[in-house]
Amino acid sequence: MKLLRWGPKGAEKPGMLDASGGVRDLSGTLGDLAGDALTPASLDRLRGIDPANLPLVDAPRLGACLSRVPTFHAIGLNYGLHADESGMAHPKEPIVFSKASSCLAGPNDPLTIPKDSVKTDWECELGVVIGQVTEHVSEAEALSRVAGYCVVNDVSEREWQQERGGQWVKGKSAPGFGPTGPWLVTADEIPDPQALRIWLTLNGGEGKQDSNTSDMIFSVAEIISYLSRFMRLVPGDLICTGTPSGVGMGMKPQRFLRPGDVLELGVEGLGSQRQEAVAFSG
Template identity: 70%
Template sequence: MKLLRWGPRGAEKPGLLDAEGQVRDLSAHVSDLAGDAVSLRALDRLRALRPEDLPVVEAERLGACLAWVPNFHCVGLNYARHAAEAGAQPPAEPVLFSKATTALAGPFDPIVIPKGSVKTDWEVELGVVIGAEVEHVSEAEALSCVAGYCVVNDLSERAWQLEGTGQWSKGKSAPGFGPIGPWLVTADEVPDPQDLPLWLDLNGETQQLSSTADMIFSVAEIISYMSRHMRLRPGDIIATGTPEGVGMGQTPQRFLRPGDVLELGVTGLGDQRQTALAWPG
């Protein structure tokens, strides 16, 4: 299934994309898509529905594919060539950090460059949505805990992330810095999360073009590792790292300016498009 949320900002309704590309209304069957509503058991109930029995709707806007997330986890330096462009040694274990859950945004919503930002950067990533409560899961069983996958743009303010003291989260958490979607694609439609091309264009020019095959730690390794240190919950999202081609890694460095247009996607999971706007004041 390809699950989505459609409608005006703050008033989205749950839906699914049918085989003909039409949006079908799910609101009679689930109040919204988040938390336990995207657990493995809940997804089985939705999977039993017949799409042709659901109303077709005209969706002028798609929101974030999850209404909210218990946790917005992220993995840093998880692509070999990205670690190289950052001048870093490949990490011996996953580098973990978090984004504020208030960073969540729709896949086509504009990016407001934060007040005072000078180094807002882009990062296309594979997002993993957890479908079960998980602790101490083995790598062999880790993928069985996945509800689905989605596109994530892990937007980052590099000066705030790297040039001061403290943790990365302050450079990752501005409002709108976590576009997800357009769809939550259930795990049964993604047979191998380590074989997904992903890409990002800036103003029509390719900046990132890679595959999840370049990950240092696989999705299964990440979930297993994280579950040894914390409890994962249904609806948690994990942004699994970005490939090479971010603005920080270029010579000279290139960061977002008002009017820039980002287009990005992961094969099979849909595409995003965002326009950068100046801070309004």
């Protein structure tokens, strides 16, 4: 099942993708995609709906596939080759940080380079959405707590992240720095999250990421289990699981986003995104 949100920014409605790729309106059945709408009971109810019985709509814009997230968790340096290109040792435990939930954006919205930014970078990632309250879950049980998966671009301002002191969050949280979607694909359609191609191209090929989630240092199950030792995960929490090699920071010379650049990115089975970088206009 592929769930989505469609419509103008700030007025999105929940929807479902039908077998032919058409968008079906779920707003008569569901308030929005967040929180308790992502629990097993809610998803089971949605699975019982025949998309053909829902209105078919013209959806020129897709919003983030989640209307809000209680916490936007993220994991740093979680692909072996990305750690290598960053010149950093492979972490012994997951590197945990967060993004402001206000950075959520539609998968194809323009990406504004923030005011005073000099090093805005791209990071295609596998997003994991939690569907149940989770504390101290074992690795063996961790994937049972997943509502679904999605594509996330963990956009990052590297100067703010690495050269300005403090925590990474301020380099990760500008408006639009969390394009999410196009769909939330329920976990039953992704039997192995560690066997998915993940890719990104800049301007059709320059600065390309092309890897597989099998290169993760810590698997999705390990990440969920680890986080649940230190905090309570709740339905609707979003976890970015790290990015593969091929980011602008790792290129020689380094290459950061400029107005007019076009990013295209995706994860196998989860759809793709397209963003054009635009200058901050005040």
